Amino acid sequence: MKKILLFCLIMTSPLFAQISRVEPPFWYTGMHKSEVQILFYGKNIAENEVSVSNNIPIKEIKKTENPNYLFVTIDTKNIPAQELLFTFSKNKKTSFTKKYSIKERKTNSSQRKGFDASDVVYLIMSDRFANGNPKNDSDPTVTEKYDRTKPGGRHGGDIAGMIQHLDYIKELGATAIWPTPLCEDNDKAYSYHTYGQSDVYKIDPRFGTNEEYVQLAAELHKRDMKLIMDYVTNHWGAEHWMIKDLPTYDWLHQFPGYAQTNYKMTTQFDSNASKIDAKMCMDGWFVKSMPDLNQSNPLVLNYLIQNAIWWIEYADLDGFRVDTYSYCDKEGISKWTKAITDEYPNFNIVGEVWMHQQAQMAYWQKDSKIGAIQNYNSYLPSVMDFTLHDAVSTVFNENEASWDKGIVKVYDNFTNDFLYPNINNILTFVENHDTMRFNEIYKNDFKKYQMAMTLLATSRGIPQLYYGSEIGMAGNKDKDGDAAIRQDFPGGWKGDTNNAFSASGRTPEQEKFFVFTSKLFQWRKTNDAIHFGKTTHYIPENNVYVYFRHTDKKTVMVVLNNNSKSQTINLARFKENLQNTTSGKSVLDNKTIDLTKELTLEGETAIILELN
Template sequence: MKKILFFLFVSAYSFAQIDKVEPPFWYENMNLSQIQIMFYGKNIAQNTVSVSNGIVITGVQKTENPNYIFVTIDTKDVLAQEVVFTFKNKNKSFTQKYEIKKRKENSRLRESFDASDVIYLLMPDRFANGDLSNDSTPNTTEKADRNNPGGRHGGDIEGIIKNLDYIKSVGATAIWPTPLCEDNDKTYSYHTYAQSDVYKIDPRYGTNEDFVRLSAEMKKRNLKLVVDYVTNHWGAEHWMFKDMPTYDWFHQFPGYGQTNYRMTTQFDQNASKIDTKYCMDGWFVKSMPDLNQSNPMVLNYLIQNAIWWIEYADLNGFRVDTYSYADKVGIAKWTKAITDEYPNFNIVGEVWMYDQAQMAYWQKDSKIGAIQNYNSYLPSVMDFTLQEAIHNGVFNDDEASWFGGIIKVYNNFTNDFLYPNPNSLLVFFENHDTDRINEIYKNDFKKYQLALTLIATTRGIPQIYYGSEIGMAGDKSKGDADIRRDFPGGWATDTTTAFTKEGRTTEQAKYFDFTSKILNWRKSKNIIHTGKLTHYIPENNVYVYFRHDEKESVMVVINNSKDKQTFKVERFKENLEKYTKGIDVLSGNSFDCTKEITIDGKSSLILELK
């Protein structure tokens, strides 16, 4: 008798079990009203499904894996409420509550990032440890070990929140943290690009509620939150990889197949099919299974997940990792679905290529893409050719030549005609995957000044990387950990802190004060955000350009020569004819703009013209 009762208990328990519901809830009045809810549990597909309150089920999809059932409901005109799903198998049934939540006012037209912003990129694990209690958690494998350069160091969401005022003081208006969702890899999990649950913040960073609180605290300070979203791959520890809904949820070769990283195959009309397949479908690395965006269920899952996070955490934008490795048709549909839901929402894609035509292919409404009837719908791409010029030591080129010196920067902008919207490009001199600029230029402060002046005043959206504003360096050849060092003062055991004026060394203060001055000035300068860019061919390694409109003009001079230079201004008459004087933003000095201007070697001027 006891055996029979035990059997009945186990059967009923396994029958009624639901382990996951995704999305965990939805919102009223969404453009995406046909919402496909995934229910996951042991043999759940054996059931029929119904729902309460007159909600219409428009589709039920089962796969070869009986642990999944996908139920599509129509939420059009459905107000915020709780509904109940009933799962039934013969004479047994169980229920699952599901909530349609009220949407934030004006959510659809939410503000996003643009050229008026400066984005501060940080790695949460390496920025600041605000909560010691979550450094290691029982349900995640890798534990904190700050002595391991490639291990987890304990930085978290609370650490970001506690230092928001610092970030704002730098002059940033938006924050891009590298991914925050759970990454349960056994080692090297701190970067969190190999996510194991995309509806859950990594518990070593905090909770979903902590993330929402971060967003709210940022809004209080007029800071925008740009989330690093990964569409191309998940981690091998992702629970859905361990129990796949369908065999083709991930690209199979069978199993692992390495990408060739040749993104040119995405548009090369001469490319072989096998090369194209291995670029798009191959895995970025063995620990990151490649998602199959050409599978409609996968694509729908990613669209819903992205929109859910935007609505839930009140996000202001996305940076999309490895954008050009995804199925290009699928990623375009994903991007369009999000921007259809949020017309002002900006998304910048990582298209790591060193050719303007190839990068321009990926920007929304590209004439180059149109040749192949392709539109990515992606508003912004990253200006890697500008970054390349800076990384290749343009500011080390003291002597000008036909191809050398500051002409490399000038030539970058001569190809802006290829982009549908060059002012929406992300401009930067480093990020979390590259050598730090202060490593490249060996902490030559003058060269840092030149680089920051450039990205802060040219067209596009500037992005800086945490720590460079205090002179942090890092050599990628020593491993990624060297370019992702802990921010000094982010840990209670640190003996110094760069988060405060009093704590900064003289050298750190020199970098910080310059960075803060130029970026805080930029905040209110609409002419820099939206003004036309007119530049002049460099002479004697001196590059001059203007940001201007009918009413206002700013003249930028970058002297890449080590020698003091004096130049006549007659050549710039078309931009100077209304102006006689310029006040340098950096020094406060006044310059006569009617005859000639003298500038020190390896220095810059930002002249507000009067």
């Protein structure tokens, strides 16, 4: 009885208070921007005055219409790593205190080098790659439980599974991984994709822990590989803890409540666009279950900036891929991007700008001359090359060339490279987690896969592979929905009869796809003419496309014969690049090829030659 009475007295004492949230949970010394705005959340916390120990200056205390929030900005300039004590008081009496850590940064953290055109990015659907720890398949703190029988359910893929198969990814030739979002998504169903996040400072327990995410980065770095975080700036999930008790009404775009985006991203720069259309693109919600964040609200913007920087420091990240980048408030997302690249000048960020004209995509890349027409700079280092994806999705079924069909589509795509401020820093791909599987479109035609991968490996930009393509994985999205393009990787689950992670476990067909892909992308690592060289290409003839990647010291010749029949090409036309070269080494079979007169290729084949 005495113990119970004592507990009750403690609970009702003014010195006891439950602070439910502190975000960021800690911060770092020596940041370019020395001020940090700390969110304290708890019942009626704004009724208190705040002070902090060690003579740390408080620059601002921000209260909102919700008394459960306090935003306290401190200046960490020139202070060493230490533990601070925040004191919350009322009527000059201490109500409660809260410790807060300022930690040491990693050496040269600000100069970390992001991914670039020397890398190959491997995109992983996190829930569908490998179940390394079945013990975390379900968790009492989140709603949706493991159910592999549901195509759209939680299947148990996790961080442990990624770590266990990093050597497989490295053997494939990839140098960086991009897992789909790993932060907590507490939706009642369809939570596996994790784009509707409910806590952006916490790894979803069904994927693992924050500590395991840090371990993932460390294991990648041991292998000279990189970690790219899939970051979402445009929206959170409806189950996000803050959505349940908004700091301010305008933390979200409200109409009041929900209104859907019109998805017309062209309204962001269309000089003829009506104001209401532009507003509905930026402010409308992507879907009803994903409330749209208002990046024009300084509190929201600063929260997102600090969260992004916190993850870079904490997990030692090498880059971001930003979801639905061009749906954000364009001025707000520009400030977000600049704040990160000011802190990390060599850090790379690629934005999802899903548009179908090069000028429209180039508008969003840093220092775009197109954006400059409207005095706009996104500061976004990299964009995704959706127009190349569009071409590749049809071109290899167009064996008969015409003015606008066949391999000329690829040529025409590259003719617009001049629109991009930095053509080497765009992400190229033939498919991703939202598109039809390449091997579904082309019915696992290995020759067409070889042509597409050759193009991806040798053209300008940063190539991105989607997990499973390298073993021939297909799936019909139009017929069977998203689950069809996000299937479980064979061998990632205990009891799988087919283990495609090992040569002995792969079927002959899977092995054929894997061996080719691995050889191609392992070679790519070795040739800087492919990474950062200039491109010179020639107008296709008879559905045959010839291009060169070259530096002052190296030249690579690529020939794609998209014709169903064998073709012989007269090499005199390519004297500009061949110069006095008489032979070249075929990269994939090490054969020496005579380049003095003609070159003959079988139908639907590709060849890569390092010139001697």
